[in-house]
Amino acid sequence: MLNQIQRLSQATEGRYATDEELSFLADYGRSFDLRVQTYQKLQASEALIVQQVQAKMKAMDATLFQSGQEDITNKWKRDTLRTFRYAAAAMLADDPETLRERFLFWFQTIMRAFGAQRSCGVTYTVMQEVVKQHLIPPQANLILPILEVNRRMLGTV
């Protein structure tokens, strides 16, 4: 969205934008209330969602929270909360491009440095299942594609 506005202002230098060029703003306007509702719902359910993701993952494979002998549960929680908040903000602003540029490209290299791709892959797959249970379908449709971007970027080797 922010990137699209920037591109629009560059493309329409010295002239008025066409209806077609403005259509993304109308789409955004129409989805705005739903985005705010979804954002608020994610904010209110954040702790529970992360807790449920953690419990599901632990039941699947407890070694996902271990790096060698070290218990990395707290680190996982910190990283997951941060990524979740960035995802919620990207959904609110309809701006996955900025999410990639300002966060995911960097975080991807850090997760790879720690060999955490498998853990990330499972985290953002399970998170999609858990989030779906907390939202009505139109809300889920806004956030799930962003969680899938997280999974693809952070969870693949």
Add this chain to the structure above:
Amino acid sequence: MANLLWSGATAPSHQTLTKLKNPKKHNHYGFKEFFQFDATQGTIVDWNDSQNILTTEDFIIGLVEGLEEEVGDASAATMYTIGCEWGQKDAFFFEKWFEKEFDRGIRQTNLLFLLETWWWPFTAQGWGRWEIDLGERKQGFMFINIFDSAVARTLGDVGKPVCYLYAGLFAGFFTELVRKQLSCIEIQCYSMGETYCKFLLGGQERIDAASFWLNEGATARDIEKRLKSGELR
């Protein structure tokens, strides 16, 4: 077109609102976050308080071709030496900002994380993304891939390796990091028609062997294979 940001001496400090509010933020490599443009002073200061200048591809061509005209074949060695000195200086600069940002010493951290953190400002400045392969580190050598080398991308397909500045940068930085004399050679370059550049970093003996094989027409893959099987010449 201005596309490369050259980082240099320490300048006025980076004081954007984001940094003042959150000085320990680590994901600060977005263009508008990493650089602070001060139009009144005419300065571009990055997150680590290093002064940057915007340069064009013409600048890189001028640098490479001008040097070739001045010193002929010695230009490759000159660029490598410039890179070495830059890398050595940058190792000290990096040590300082890393400790300040992460509250721990560079030797008290995961090596791959440390190296990714070192390279991120270069990525933000336009030097290209990298990929580092530490698989053979215990054998005393390693490989670094650079995607979108600023030098190679600018010069295009000229049929020979051109990224001597990068090779020197890696040699200088890693020599300081491991406190052991290391050398580096580019064994595959975008300017040879390949899709990315590949560097070998190691002791002089291995680099000499790789250089010999390269002159004999070996590919990066041949060299990698020979080194992994323990061959030296």
